[in-house]
Amino acid sequence: SLNGTEEKRFKRFESYKRDNQLPASVANLGIVVDKKSLTVILPIMGRPVPFHIHTIKNASHTPENDFTSLRINFLSPGQGVGRKDDQPFEDPNAHFIRSLTFRSQDIDRIDNVTKDIQELKKDVVRRETEKKQLED
Amino acid sequence: MESFSDIYLNLSKKPGVTRFSDSGLGWKPPGGDNAATFTLDQTQFIQAQWSRAARGYEVKVLSRQNGITQLDGFKIDDYDRLAKLFKVWYAIGLENREHALRGWNWGKAEFGKAELTFNVSNRPAFEVPYTEISNTNLAGKNEVAIDFSMPGEGNDTGTNGALAGARSNGRKTGGAKDQLVEMRFYIPGVASKAEKSKEDGED
The missing domain is CATH 2.30.29.30 (Pleckstrin-homology domain (PH domain)/Phosphotyrosine-binding domain (PTB))
Known part of the structure; x- marks a missing residue:
């Protein structure tokens, strides 16, 4: 039944099914925002690791003199400080990656990456709100 | 050969x-x-x-x-x-070893012989060799922070520039264009003080 009082449910999502779907640009060992797949790919010890935009809470970077630090915060249980923590999780007892911080000397590119992540997040949230309004 | x-x-x-x-x-x-x-x-x-x-x-x-x-x-x-x-x-x-490509940030952190593996749906999403970890600490309730060894200079390979810039152990994160410096986990049920370990990142 479709009514507003229904509890928020976790919806499954998936970035890629096969490794040949990874964009070729992951070879540069830099952060890649794959808008088409709603995914941010992060280099961790030489491996391209996808994170779906639905797992990302926010991203911001802090430029220093000759490098910048990009911090990506992910959604995880126990973060609902000061507001209702109604974010649904598939398995709240799992281990969660809560944040990843990267350092880069390529400040302009990281600035673009940060903006791309923020915009992608905004787009997805906006589309979901619109969808929900249509359902109501 | x-x-x-x-x-x-x-x-x-x-x-x-x-x-x-x-x-x-x-x-x-x-x-x-x-x-x-x-x-x-x-x-x-x-x-x-x-x-x-x-x-x-x-x-x-x-x-x-x-x-x-x-x-x-x-x-x-x-x-x-x-x-x-x-x-x-x-x-x-x-x-x-087929790696997880689902894009999830939840799974299970497991400690193997030489590395920490983060598994998503029973497949590894990534691994972190212990040699690359400089420090771990309990950063908050149910939150564990892992710091990675960072060469003083981002371009320092730890091999005096030999081997075309190949990284020695303790310097691997420096090999990427964007270098991972910190990772934080939410671990349910972690209440006591996490063991503070300082590993020797130097060769």
Whole structure:
């Protein structure tokens, strides 16, 4: 039944099914925002690791003199400080990656990456709100 | 002797040539600098894995002395040749490890012989060799922070620039364009003070 009082449910999502779907640009060992797949790919010890935009809470970077630090915060249980923590999780007892911080000397590119992540997040949230309004 | 070109050693900046023989493996940087050759004796080999990596496919060797050695840039069709030579020369299997591509940030952190593996739906999403961890601490309730060894200079390879910038243990995160410096986990049920460990990141 479709009514507003229904509890928020976790919806499954998936970035890629096969490794040949990874964009070729992951070879540069830099952060890649794959808008088409709603995914941010992060280099961790030489491996391209996808994170779906639905797992990302926010991203911001802090430029220093000759490098910048990009911090990506992910959604995880126990973060609902000061507001209702109604974010649904598939398995709240799992281990969660809560944040990843990267350092880069390529400040302009990281600035673009940060903006791309923020915009992608905004787009997805906006589309979901619109969808929900249509359902109501 | 089996030879493969365009192979990156431990996140090196440039690709070189890697060769396998019955005595072990070698990697030579581009430019024919024969003095600077990386070698790993087969008696050191413990385990070998095959996975998709950044440049192509990766052969990862766990060894007694050197910990984790990563060779990236193989083609998918190289698998059969490599699996055969590992079996015939070293009597070890080249284990095909498919990584998780779902894009999830939840799973299970597991501690293996030489590395921490984060598994998503029973598949590894990524691994972190212990040699790369400089510090861990309990950053908050149910929150564990892991700091990675960072060369003072982002470009410092820890090998005096030899081996085409291949990274030594404790410097691997510096091999990427964007370098991972900190990772935080939410671990339910972690209440007591986490063990503060300081590992020796130097060689």
